[in-house]
Amino acid sequence: MFLSHYETTEVNQIHQFLLEHGESVQSLPGSKSHDTFTWAEPLKAIGSDVSAQLSDGPGINPNETQGTKNREYWQKVLQGLEDELVALKCHYEAVQAERKDTLNKLLDLKENIRIFCRMRPFLPNDRWPLLGPILIPETATIHTLKCGQKRNFQLDKVFLPDSSQDEVFSEIGPLVRSAIEGQNVCIFAYGQTGSGKTFTMEGTKDHPGIVPRALQQVFLEASLDSVAVFSITFSMLEIYRGQLRDLLVKSSGKMPQSGVNCTLSIQMGASGSVEVENLTQVRIESPTEALHLYEKGASLRSTAWTNSNETSSRSHCLLRIMIEKNHGQRGLKTMNKLWLIDLGGSERLLKTKAQGQTLEEGKAINMSLSALGDVISALHRKKHHVPYRFSLSLSLSLSLSLSLSLSLSLSLSLSLLYIHICMYMS
Numbered sequence: 001m002f003l004s005h006y007e008t009t010e011v012n013q014i015h016q017f018l019l020e021h022g023e024s025v026q027s028l029p030g031s032k033s034h035d036t037f038t039w040a041e042p043l044k045a046i047g048s049d050v051s052a053q054l055s056d057g058p059g060i061n062p063n064e065t066q067g068t069k070n071r072e073y074w075q076k077v078l079q080g081l082e083d084e085l086v087a088l089k090c091h092y093e094a095v096q097a098e099r100k101d102t103l104n105k106l107l108d109l110k111e112n113i114r115i116f117c118r119m120r121p122f123l124p125n126d127r128w129p130l131l132g133p134i135l136i137p138e139t140a141t142i143h144t145l146k147c148g149q150k151r152n153f154q155l156d157k158v159f160l161p162d163s164s165q166d167e168v169f170s171e172i173g174p175l176v177r178s179a180i181e182g183q184n185v186c187i188f189a190y191g192q193t194g195s196g197k198t199f200t201m202e203g204t205k206d207h208p209g210i211v212p213r214a215l216q217q218v219f220l221e222a223s224l225d226s227v228a229v230f231s232i233t234f235s236m237l238e239i240y241r242g243q244l245r246d247l248l249v250k251s252s253g254k255m256p257q258s259g260v261n262c263t264l265s266i267q268m269g270a271s272g273s274v275e276v277e278n279l280t281q282v283r284i285e286s287p288t289e290a291l292h293l294y295e296k297g298a299s300l301r302s303t304a305w306t307n308s309n310e311t312s313s314r315s316h317c318l319l320r321i322m323i324e325k326n327h328g329q330r331g332l333k334t335m336n337k338l339w340l341i342d343l344g345g346s347e348r349l350l351k352t353k354a355q356g357q358t359l360e361e362g363k364a365i366n367m368s369l370s371a372l373g374d375v376i377s378a379l380h381r382k383k384h385h386v387p388y389r390f391s392l393s394l395s396l397s398l399s400l401s402l403s404l405s406l407s408l409s410l411s412l413s414l415s416l417l418y419i420h421i422c423m424y425m426s
């Protein structure tokens with residue numbers, strides 16, 4: 001562009017010069033070509049260049065000030081660029097919407113409830129079973145033989161004992177992405193005690209599990225969205241023998257073994273949404289911050305030694321990531337939840353030979369898991385009636401604590417579009 005090559009003052013001077021001496025400059029090479037040609041030609045070129053610029057460029061009218069004309073010109077250029085940017089943003093939003101739609105269709109095709117099975121490797125203290133289940137990873141089926149009866153289970157995916165955390169997360173990643181894109185997602189790890197639920201959800205420092213990876217991904221996906229603005233909060237609680245405990249509140253200390261006092265309770269909002277009242281929500285800005293909170297919460301979780309696992313989780317641990325998405329210019333705001341849940345292990349009480357407190361914990365875990373199983377089964381079969389309220393009728397005859405436990409598990413399912421269950425076998 002001409003004006004980028006010549007300073008405005010120079011242009012002014014040239015213009016003025018041309019106005020005054022245009023005729024003579026044009027004629028110079030002709031009349032005294034022997035000594036004027038070398039400098040007059042470039043000057044002529046500049047002159048015609050200036051004239052061209054003046055006709056379609058910023059224009060310099062002697063009646064108007066130079067500054068005003070230039071400003072108008074650049075304002076036009078800027079406006080053009082801004083219009084282009086708006087058009088590009090619209091295009092980007094359309095592409096994003098299409099991508100989201102495709103992802104949702106893909107997940108729908110794969111069913112709203114997906115079941116993966118991960119088999120953990122044998123550990124030094126494990127006893128080899130006489131007859132274990134037969135896993136066929138290619139067809140994602142498990143064949144079992146119980147009391148002479150064959151049973152087949154069809155799953156979405158089977159992970160063999162040598163499967164890495166990476167492999168497991170490659171199936172979970174799309175679900176986490178769909179949470180950022182506007183779906184409610186819940187990922188459960190369900191299985192018998194000692195079968196590797198905490199290993200898969202939490203992992204170790206060297207082999208991070210679903211939780212740290214999902215937290216990383218949430219922030220990564222949010223940073224890739226150049227249009228929306230995200231506000232992400234973190235909450236963590238456990239259900240221990242039917243009581244809800246905020247794992248981000250240190251002062252609450254260890255849960256009283258049989259008390260019914262609990263700072264948290266479940267409430268139904270005006271819109272029908274289910275909320276845990278008074279649950280701490282911490283706004284997080286990075287995965288590191290989230291992991292720090294997770295470690296803090298996990299250190300307060302109820303664990304104990306059992307026959308099946310040295311550090312057995314004696315509660316259901318629930319991590320909630322609330323994702324508020326402000327959709328830029330359209331002014332839309334959405335709120336989605338990503339639940340990552342490490343359920344307490346189902347136990348064969350005879351096998352674990354649990355007694356006293358451990359026995360009571362085991363019973364509470366088994367009963368709540370059984371109710372949760374009914375809900376998931378009803379959702380999976382797309383039954384008209386899903387027994388969310390089972391807990392209420394039970395609570396008439398059973399303890400209050402059981403009711404709390406069930407209603408939380410069940411109401412969670414109510415608000416979730418995608419439920420993923422990791423099933424584990426030892």
Ligand SMILES: Nc1ncnc2c1ncn2[C@@H]1O[C@H](COP(=O)(O)OP(=O)(O)OP(=O)(O)O)[C@@H](O)[C@H]1O
Binds near residue numbers: 194198200314346
């Ligand atoms: N895929 C795996 N690879 C290697 N070690 C594993 C794997 N899965 C589980 N483990 C080990 O098995 C043991 C029991 O696992 P973990 O504590 O995760 O079980 P759990 O299902 O959470 O048990 P609980 O319900 O009693 O809490 C741990 O020592 C864990 O490190």
